[in-house]
Amino acid sequence: MDEPRDDIDTWLQERVTPLLPHPGTFEQIRKRARRRKAARAALTAAGAVVVLAGAITVPRLILSGNFGATPTAVSSSSVPVQQRFSPSPAVSAQTRTSRPDAASSTPTPPGLPPVPPNFAASSVTFVSTTTGWVIGQAGTPGHCGPPKADDCTSVAITDDGGSTWHGSHAPVTGAPNGGTGVSQARSLDGVSGWAFGPQLYATHDGGQTWAQIPTHGMRVTDLETVNGIAFAVWAQCAGTGADFAAGCTSFSLYSSPAGQNDWSPVPGLTGLQASGGAPASAQLVLTGTSGYLMTPGGQLFSGPVTRPARWRTVAAPAGSPVALPCAPGAAETGGHPLQAMLASTGPGLALLCADQASGNRQAKTLYYSADGGRSWSPAGSAPARGVAMSLSGTPGGPVLVATSSGIDFSTNAPGASGALTWRTARGATAAGGYSYVGMTTSGQGVAVPANVNLDAVWFTYDGGARWVASPVH
């Protein structure tokens, strides 16, 4: 039998033979680039006009989703597809096929569908420093469907790091309302992605089509993806209205290959409950090699994220199950815990324990683990100003906390020598603070304002010190 290694190595080691440009290529490129710059500027200036114009250019769309046997929300009905994209019908087959792939790191060219008006972003996911999706509600509630007038969920995509946004297809559902609707989004690679909280939808074609995943009455309160696998927390909850993640009493971890809708429970992690059955929450954190689930009872489970396998309780050095310094407590509106927030930093894990808030102040203690959660050490206190909403680590180690007052960031990494030093970020001035902060790289990150009506998300490019708003329109 041949040795397979030879084929790959031989091919990899082939030298690249330069291909010289034709005469005049640079001038042609320069002119094209200049035209695109001008067109982009014009498009931005005329955004409101484009919204109106785009809404009438809708050919019927022929879908080609690849969802196997799973019924899809968009293909299981004879309702004309053009009416099933909410709230703006401006996404057409022609415009979709003319746009670059969702993962392309390119400026948005003219001709893409506009972001629907009144876009209220509730969640953001970035698959690279340039490509990100925002999910939220847009249009005018009561005037969005069909099939239902409140099906206003919308998705906007950027391919240039937030400089420009364009509309995309969205799950046909509304804002969270008890057991229905979606509010959060995650994407693995710009092709496969999920909308959740509390319902679960998946796309495997860059957001062109979305399929609802049956969750058997359970609500999806958290979802993360890495290495071709998606993991999600499914919970039994009783919360009503926007508080879909309230009153949750039982949690299970499910997983599916990212390219399929084949969800099944992760062995060892079903039916998790808080002590006494009190309503609580759970949080999922993935690194490149391991996954961690903070359970309602304040335990930590871990397992591989490179293959289906049983997750197990993280054991303390003494051998007993590790007890985290704090338990997650009740969830905030988006489904994330309020009393304990777990995050991965490059070197380790960080856990923020938030006390009962007093007005707009709250004691927040950061803990750090350098051994995969087996042992935890206090790493100092985060600023008391603001109520903690979200914790993010960075590949380099520093951490950020989104609060009701803004964003605080550490200038050094927990676990490193010396006390943790905190600074308040400049430019993170959204009234009401931020419900989410996440870092795509050590330098670049994104934050979602707590007040979704601000129609914007915030970006940082310097590790969290300075933030700028990116209007989603």
Add this chain to the structure above:
Amino acid sequence: MGTFRTSDRLAAEELFHACYPRLAGWVRRLVDDDDTAHEIASEAFTRLLARWSSLDNPQSYLYMIATNLIRDHWRKVGRERRALRAVSAIPAENVYHPDQDVDVRALIQGLPDRLRQPFLLHYYGGFPIRDVAQMLGRPEGTVKADLHHARARLRAVLGEAHG
């Protein structure tokens, strides 16, 4: 708006002459067609120049764009092949014979996006793992794991083909 300062233009032209031949050659290895290679390389430079002033690492951006354009090209070709098969009613199994022609390029096309991007950037673009991690927004360890998984997959498929 839309014009380059003289210094920008000179820098862009310098980058073009320094990078275009290798970029186009790199693309040609992956698309096996000179015209398509020129088209992709030119488009990558166009997008680069269209946002020239806001980029810290133009060369990385250039290869990221080219990688995505190559993927788009592969997808388009794949769609066309599928459409052709549908029209001509040729069974799929009559079109591809891995045991007769082990094409590494075709195998790379079959990698999941998550593995293919770092694979192309590292092995073909020649970027160190640290740069690839920065470009893709992933930890270095993740990129290393992705590269390992990509190679393992290729070897497995090649092993089956040779088997």
